[in-house]
Amino acid sequence: MxxxxxxxxxxxxxxxxxxxxxxxxxxxxxxxxxxxxxxxxxxxxxxxxxxxxxxxxxxxxxxxxxxxxxxxxxxxxxxxAGIFEDKGSNLPESRSELEDGTVIFMREDGYRRQEDTDGVIIHSWPDGRKKQVHPTGREQETLPDNTRITRTEDGKIITKRPDGSKYQVNPDGTTISVTKDGIVEQYNPSDIDGTTTQINESDGSKICVFPDGTKIDTDAAGVRIVKYPGKDQYRIQRNPNGTTIETWGSTGRKVQTRADKIQTSPSGEVIEQMPDGTCRKVAGSYIAVQCHMCQTISSVQRASYLVSCRMCRNILLTHKSHVEEGRKTLSKSEEELDGEILEIFQHYDKNHSSSIDRSELGALLSDLQIPHDNFEQLFVEKDANKSEALEWEEFESFFKAVLLDVAASGQASSVQITNDILREQRSAIEAETKSAEARQRELEAKARLGDTAASTEMEEQQTLLRKLKAEYEQKTAQLQHAKEAKRKMQREALKRKKMERDAMRSPK
Incomplete structure (x- = not known):
């Protein structure tokens, strides 16, 4: 010591x-x-x-x-501080006794002490200070400014100030302060555990900080977020309905768990784990676009900007912001096509030089999955001023030539891939619908037993089921369009072969 x-x-x-x-x-x-x-x-x-x-x-x-x-x-x-100072303690006191046995002592300086028959002693000083002492050991004191100090039997010291604020010291060293606005802050000294707790009594929100840096935020709705110290910036959120969301801030990875589990990777890929353990990519990672030339529905990544039709190789411009309900019909008129080419030019002009250089053109051709060497000669021809970059007029001429070349040499490639993706998406929606229907039956059973929370969630489940039904019908229609496009492609292929055979048989 x-x-x-x-x-x-x-x-x-x-x-x-x-x-x-x-x-x-x-x-x-x-x-x-x-x-x-x-x-x-x-x-x-x-x-x-x-x-x-x-x-x-x-x-x-x-x-x-x-x-x-x-x-x-x-x-x-x-x-x-002079709170207990009694300068007149040596002055003589007069004593009087009331009929009920209460004894009163008084001094000439204005001090008064009253001793009740139940053992309570009340002190009064001329400056307005009062102190009441109970036989149990509890003390209550009022200062001249109306500050009230209470010492409880178990050793707590509670100070209440006129502005509504409060300060409490517990026997274990814990202190609790309450501001006039209702903010509560609790501090545990380091020899206990060093935890600090702040509570807002107006809405019930609370913040708790532990010595190791762990922080727990609880808002008025009961959502609880735990943030752990460390380089990975890990945090976990627990909602009142049982949903938990884990986040790794350093990588962007996120895992949401309820009846099922949804995991988002830093690249944006979403994987959902169903209650039975089945894992699948969430259909929302893809969108469906329709070619205005052959009407083929193609499923592409949501982040795609420029794609090529799987059926006729027509080049399609698709913006995430322009996609409505997973489908977009592309431009048809020449004027609209010119506008889209200008938009493509501005999008790939990354350095804002008002021209497309070789590296930027390479990025465009890569998005279309076209070999760069195929159009090297065309690039040289269209680069009229030999600047090693295509200005707007040069790029417009170059891109239209690419459109014609691709359309002329286009082959109906891998339509089956589109069909497979659409089938997978539709199957995923079916599985999600079954899960939602099972949850709906559980909620209906709880609601019959008087569970009000279940009734509220039932409305959410019904909205989800309606949305899933609409998505399923949409995927079915898209799949039908893809099948029709495939049959059209097969008919045209047979027609071309027949024309080729007829040409070979006809006399020269």
Missing amino acids: GAGSSILGQSGQEGLRCASPSPTDVMRVKLLAELRHEKSLDPNAKDVEDHHAEVIRLRSWLRDVDGILTRMVGEAADQA
């Missing part, structure tokens, strides 16, 4: 030699001596294992000691 503790011990012993010790003095000296002894020990793991019950008792005893010392320190501070 430090020097301050030794001085306290010596002064206490000197006081015992000079005067008859009171029971309280004896207890204080004994507690301080035992406290010094306990603090000097360094228990090992075996001690804790062999004397687990004793360790628990010791911790409880140390908390009691801390409460006593905290109260002593508080009283010393109050005395230093």
Whole structure:
């Protein structure tokens, strides 16, 4: 124990030699001596294992000691501030007794003390200060500025100020402060666990910070977010309905768990795990676009900007912002096509030089899955000023030539891929619908038993089911369009072969 503790011990012993010790003095000296002894020990793991019950008792005893010392320190501070100073304590007192047995003592300086028959003592001072002491040990004091100080039987000190703020000191050293606006902040000293808690009583929101940096935010709706320290910036959100959302801020990975699990990778790919353990990519990662030339429905990634029709190789411009309900019909008129070519020019002009250089053109051809070498000669021809870049007029001429070349050499490629993707999406919607219907039946059973929360969620499930039904019908229509396009392609292929055979048979 430090020097301050030794001085306290010596002064206490000197006081015992000079005067008859009171029971309280004896207890204080004994507690301080035992406290010094306990603090000097360094228990090992075996001690804790062999004397687990004793360790628990010791911790409880140390908390009691801390409460006593905290109260002593508080009283010393109050005395230093003049709160307990009674300058007229040596003045003579007059005594009077009422019929009910109440005794009243008064002094000429205005001090008054009332001792009731139930043991309650009430002190009054001329400056307006009052103090009420109960036999149980509870004390209530009112200062001249109307500040109220309460000392409870279990050692708590509660100070309430006229502006509505409050400050509380607990025996274990925990302090709780409440501002006039209702913000509650709780602090646990480092010798306990160092936790700080802030509560807004107006809406019930709460913030709790632990010594290791862990932070728990609870909002008024009951949503609980736990943020853990560390480079991965991990946090977990728990909603009142049981949904949990885990987020790794350093990578962008997110996992949502309820009846099923949804995981989002940093690249944006979404994988959903169904209650039965089945994993699938969420259909929302793709959109469906329709070619204005052959009417073929193609499923492409949502982030795609420029794509080529799988059927006729026509070049399609598709913006995520322009897609409505997963489908967009592309331009048909020449004027609209010119507008789209200008839009493509502006999109791929990454350095804003008002021209498309070789690297930017390479990115465009890569998006269309066209080999760069196929149009190298065309690039040289259209680059009239030999600047190694295509200005707007040059690019417009180049791009229209690409459109004609692709359309002329286009082959109906991999239509089956589109069919497969649409079938997968429709199957995924079917599985999601079955899961939603099962959940709806559970909620209906709970609602019949009077569960109001279930009734609210039932409305959400019904909305979800309607949406799933519409998506299923849409995917069915898109799949039918793809099948018709495939049959059209087959008919045209047979027609071309027949024309070729007829040409070969016809006399020259």
